[in-house]
Amino acid sequence: MTATVEAAPVAAVPVTRGYRFELVKLVSQWRIRLLVLACWLAPAVFVAAVSQQSDLPTDTLFGRWMNITGWAGPLVMLGFAGVYALPLLTSVVAGDVFAAEDRLGTWRHLLVAVRSHRRIFVSKALASLTVILVLVAGMAVSSAVGGVLAxxxxxxxxxxxxxIAPADAAGLVLLAWICVLAPTLALAGIGLLGSVALGRSPMGLLLPAVVALAMGVAQMLPLPVAVRLALPSYGFIAWEGLFTSPAQAGPLVIGIVVSLLWAVLATTLAYLLFVRRDFTNLSTDGTSRRALTLGALPLAGLLVVTIGFVAVATPSTGSGIDQDKVQQSVATAFAHLYRLQTRQLHRPDVTEEQLATTVACTKGDGLVEPEGPGNDWRCVATWHLPGTTAAGQAIYQLDVASDGQYVADGDGPKEVNGYFQVRTPDGDQPNPLWQFDGHIELLSKG
Structure with a gap:
């Protein structure tokens, strides 16, 4: 008579062990190590080098202030990262974390070792998120240190x-980098979805970058405000509203919420596709039409729902840019910068109330409706000084972008805004009224 012994079931590997294993796998890759090194060193070198140059990137937000304050450098880097660096980083990390197993043919070994689809997914998602956070933190810290030291x-x-006082500027720079984590997580979720759904196909690796490029192009188009804010890519530029007084919090909050919704939905879809995948068939790597349909349609539905919600909940229609908003924004910026120029010249200080600045703007020489983006805005600023009866006037040519950011280019008189430097008792200094950047809140009422 023979006795049979039932084998005890093998417990699944805990998530913590799986997470450490996946994190070690990621960090052991030479390209990940190279990215970490680049993100922690290159921004400091770049910001420090550019800050010492006389030819600054004035076509970049805060670029004209890079040789005056070190807090401008991390903001210039942030603008670059939102367009180029962060989409590429999420593609390399999150877009390849599942597809690498398909290319190497190691799914069976991993499933035997871990014995849980859910824990494999959680471990890989957390490992990729950790690496992405390290890369983003590296760019923020490195660029700030490089700017302040230089x-x-x-x-x-x-x-x-x-x-903005130095301590407040440091806090706002940190907050701006934290805010862009939301759209970065959205791209990371799309990367996980592409890595699961497209398997070993190279499109899985490129999906976050392609989606970011498409949304970036859409942000440059004259889209309605509701559509613009419903795209997670708006989160990469919504931080600009932190640097106005009061802060333009409405678009920023919407951008963060929309981005987090995309991150949650894309990650959830990736999880559902992963746990339902048939790993017994070696010829199937997740590129079925059903996987693509289940991945793309829910995100498209979220976009439609978000557009409808933003359109109903916000007061702005159309582009969100009109004559009243442009005039109000330019008048506020001019008054503040006029006081800054007054201090440079060691003249008696005046207040915004004493200046009583007003601005009159037209678009297309008055031949078109004064609304919407364009480089054909012309504004005339008028102000008064205490003890004088004559009013001062200065002319600006404005290039207003679709997202509400604009560059005001001084067009005279020379003594006020017609030259890039002013002669002060301390020597020639940059003229704050010559060119300046501004931002129009798309949701505010003109």
Missing amino acids: VGGQPLVGLDGHV
Whole structure:
């Protein structure tokens, strides 16, 4: 008579062990190590080098202030990262975390070792998220350190001309980098979805970058406000509203919420596709039409729902840019910057109330409706000084972008805004009224 012994079931590997294993696998890859090294060193070198140059990237937000304050450098880097670096980083990390197993043919070994589809997914998602956070933190810290060491922690001029104290500027820079984590997570979720749904196909690796590129192009188009804010890519530029007084919090909050919704939905879809995948068939790597349909349609539905919700909940229609908003924004920025120029010239200080600045703007020489983006805005600023009866006037040519950011280019008189430097008792200094950046809140009422 023979006795049979039942084998005890093998317990699944805990998530913590799986997470450490996946994290070690990621960090052991030479390209990940190279990215970590680049993100922690290259921004500091770039910001420090550019801050010492006389030819600054004035076509970039805060670029004109890079040789005046070190807090401008991390904001220039943030603008670059939102367009180029962060989509590529999420593609390399999250877009390849599942597809690498398909290319190497190691799914059976991993499933035998872990014995849980759910824990494999959680471990890989957490490992990729950790690496992405390390990369983003590296760019933020490195660019801030490079700017402050090269130039110093002087006050920063905001997007409405008001001067931000160094401590406040440091806090706002940190908050701006934290805010872009939301759209970065959205791209990471799309990367996980592409890695699961497309398997060993190279499109899984490229999906976050392609989606970011498409949404970036859409942000440059004259889209309605509701459509613009419903795209998670708006989160990469919504931080600009932090640098006005008061802060333009409405678009920022919407951008963060929309991005987090995309991150949650995309990650959930990736999880559902992963746990339902048939790993017994070696010829199937997740590229079925059903996987693509289940991945793309829910995200398209979320976009439609979000557009409808934003359209109903917000007061703005159309582009969100009109004559009243442009005039109000330019008047506020001019008044603040005029006071800054007054201090440079060691003249008696005046207040915004004493200046009583007003601005009159037209678009297309008055031949078109004064609304919407374009580089054909012309504004005339008028102000008064105490003890004088004559009013001062200055002319600006404006290039207003679709997202509400604009560049005001001074067009005279020379003594006020017609030259890039002003002669002060301390020597020639950059003229704050010559060119300045501004930002129009798309949701505010003109």
